[in-house]
Amino acid sequence: MQMTVTWTSGYGISEAHPFVEWGMKGSHPVHAAADTVTFGRESLCGEPARSVGWRDPGFIHTAFLKNLSPEKEYYYKIGHRLRNGQVIWGKPKSFRAPPYPGQKSLQRVVIFGDMGKDERDGSNEYQNYQPASLNTTDALIRDLDNTDIVFHIGDISYANGYLSQWDQFTQQVEPITSRVPYMMASGNHERDFPNSGSLYNGTDSGGECGVPAETMYYVPTEKRDNYWYSMDYGMFRFCVADSEHDWREGTEQYSFLDRCLGSVDRARQPWLVFIAHRVLGYSSGFFYGFDGTFAEPMARQSLEGLWRRHRVDVAFYGHVHQYERTCPVYEERCLPDGHGTVHVVVGGGGSHLSNFTAEAPPWSVYRQMDYGFGKLTASDARSLQFEYRRSSDGKVYDSFTLRRD
Numbered sequence: 001m002q003m004t005v006t007w008t009s010g011y012g013i014s015e016a017h018p019f020v021e022w023g024m025k026g027s028h029p030v031h032a033a034a035d036t037v038t039f040g041r042e043s044l045c046g047e048p049a050r051s052v053g054w055r056d057p058g059f060i061h062t063a064f065l066k067n068l069s070p071e072k073e074y075y076y077k078i079g080h081r082l083r084n085g086q087v088i089w090g091k092p093k094s095f096r097a098p099p100y101p102g103q104k105s106l107q108r109v110v111i112f113g114d115m116g117k118d119e120r121d122g123s124n125e126y127q128n129y130q131p132a133s134l135n136t137t138d139a140l141i142r143d144l145d146n147t148d149i150v151f152h153i154g155d156i157s158y159a160n161g162y163l164s165q166w167d168q169f170t171q172q173v174e175p176i177t178s179r180v181p182y183m184m185a186s187g188n189h190e191r192d193f194p195n196s197g198s199l200y201n202g203t204d205s206g207g208e209c210g211v212p213a214e215t216m217y218y219v220p221t222e223k224r225d226n227y228w229y230s231m232d233y234g235m236f237r238f239c240v241a242d243s244e245h246d247w248r249e250g251t252e253q254y255s256f257l258d259r260c261l262g263s264v265d266r267a268r269q270p271w272l273v274f275i276a277h278r279v280l281g282y283s284s285g286f287f288y289g290f291d292g293t294f295a296e297p298m299a300r301q302s303l304e305g306l307w308r309r310h311r312v313d314v315a316f317y318g319h320v321h322q323y324e325r326t327c328p329v330y331e332e333r334c335l336p337d338g339h340g341t342v343h344v345v346v347g348g349g350g351s352h353l354s355n356f357t358a359e360a361p362p363w364s365v366y367r368q369m370d371y372g373f374g375k376l377t378a379s380d381a382r383s384l385q386f387e388y389r390r391s392s393d394g395k396v397y398d399s400f401t402l403r404r405d
């Protein structure tokens with residue numbers, strides 16, 4: 001097992017040596033040296049990120065803490081050893097190591113998209129664009145003792161090329177990210193820009209083209225800009241897709257998804273979860289329903305066979321700012337539990353809400369136009385519970401349980 005710790009400082013490698021001091025409670029601490037990276041204006045791809053939105057990101061350090069014992073509590077603090085030998089320390093923090101793949105224990109996964117950031121004092125409002133972001137953040141912090149891992153599945157900070165807003169976001173979520181794994185998916189507001197290699201040619205990233213997100217948050221991708229990856233966590237396997245790069249049959253990403261979904265031993269890891277930012281499955285959000293596709297064009301035709309063949313339990317999406325859940329579905333028909341995939345939109349993390357189509361399609365079981373976040377709870381290999389909780393007070397709007405014999 002390993003965990004990564006990533007942080008930002010003003011110390012370049014010629015000024016100080018970055019490291020993490022860590023260990024189990026009561027044991028002698030060890031030091032893990034950190035890698036240091038940064039990025040310049042020239043690595044961004046357009047406006048405003050390269051001009052009025054530019055802000056020097058400082059230095060981004062990542063240390064790998066390896067050979068962890070599953071589910072044990074560890075303490076750590078970041079340090080910078082200056083050239084004169086003095087060490088500048090961060091505050092002491094702690095985390096619990098993840099369960100090993102296949103481990104049966106209580107595993108609680110929080111998942112949402114499109115959260116963004118907001119200002120507690122009302123200052124510096126940018127179109128009041130993510131009004132519930134602080135509610136969601138605060139609700140997650142209140143429930144942190146009952147949370148093992150978090151997935152923020154795209155549209156992360158909505159900095160949109162104004163890079164100082166990344167600092168605001170990282171500070172807002174620091175109580176969460178310093179304590180539990182904070183996993184990402186890539187969204188249009190991180191990645192998209194014309195002629196930059198994104199599948200869509202919109203300008204939603206404001207010229208960032210994914211560089212700040214990919215540099216500031218570590219996820220186990222093989223290539224940094226191909227933001228797809230596989231992650232094992234106890235009884236779960238997560239296959240995280242990158243909806244901003246092509247997923248269709250014949251692409252590198254399609255092969256990856258086929259491998260990720262197909263290579264898991266379901267006897268040990270029964271719960272198979274697919275994640276993408278844009279809705280590649282089912283949504284009756286007005287935006288999708290309006291053009292009659294109920295998903296990104298071509299997405300479902302490309303991927304539905306994979307979900308079916310590999311018996312994917314649940315697929316999660318963001319991008320539309322609302323909550324929706326389908327029946328276990330295949331080719332728009334509801335099937336018995338275990339024979340189709342349940343598609344869940346959890347895009348209500350904080351950014352302004354979106355409408356639904358007037359009529360709910362037959363596969364749509366629950367629709368809620370309010371801010372919230374999802375939570376999966378698995379305690380054994382036979383049942384998986386899901387809840388959609390309201391951001392403002394944690395009230396449970398909707399829940400369902402998947403059962404396996």
Ligand SMILES: [Fe+2]
Nearest residue numbers: 155187188319
């Ligand atoms: Fe989005």
